[in-house]
Amino acid sequence: MLMVAAIPFGARVATTKLSDVELYAWIAQAEAGARLEYHCGFLGIDVTPVISTLPEPERRQLADLGQAALSAFEKGLVHLVQERVGPDRFAYIAVARPRPKAAAPSLSALLLEERAA
Template sequence: MLMVAAIPVRAPVAMPKLTEVELYAWIAQAEAGARLEYHRGFLGIDVTAVISTLLESERRQLADLGQAARGAFEKGLVHLVQERVGPDRFAYIAVARPRPKAAATSLSALLLEERAA
């Protein structure tokens, strides 16, 4: 008789949907090193129209969120990391970076500029 042991799989975390505005708000108040999971899945697939299983409105919202996270990274406000949580499944995490001592522009201005782009 063949015995197979069950391998525990980490259950998906139920999280409220995050908007780009909520991401910006978190960045504005986050302490350096704070972490925020902004998506769980496979972002490249989840935002691609022909293969995503998301509704079109959800897919667009997720694409906007991904772009907002990338823009914040490019401005030096966050680090972006991924943690594998299962086969073809990742946690996408923004980690707040330390604020510059003397910023030429305010954080709000940077985030608003990113949103307008």
């Protein structure tokens, strides 16, 4: 399970430790209804180059993670939700959806296809 560092209430500090590959791995093994907090902060600000407080490598990693979450949502693999945890601070959560029963490309193939693009 992903651990989030304790941050004083009201502080706007973005932290990112999860990679897009780790998100894909979690999706591949998650049971329907399982939840994963993939970011805590203000995603729109935290990935924007001019205003993000993150170092550039972490900002890019977070942008890739956000795109991976969006792609998984668009493929019907997860629901994406937010929970407000303070002023201008949100928990971004992926909720695993039930796997489709019809024969389709493997989940790994769907996720890797997006990674390669």
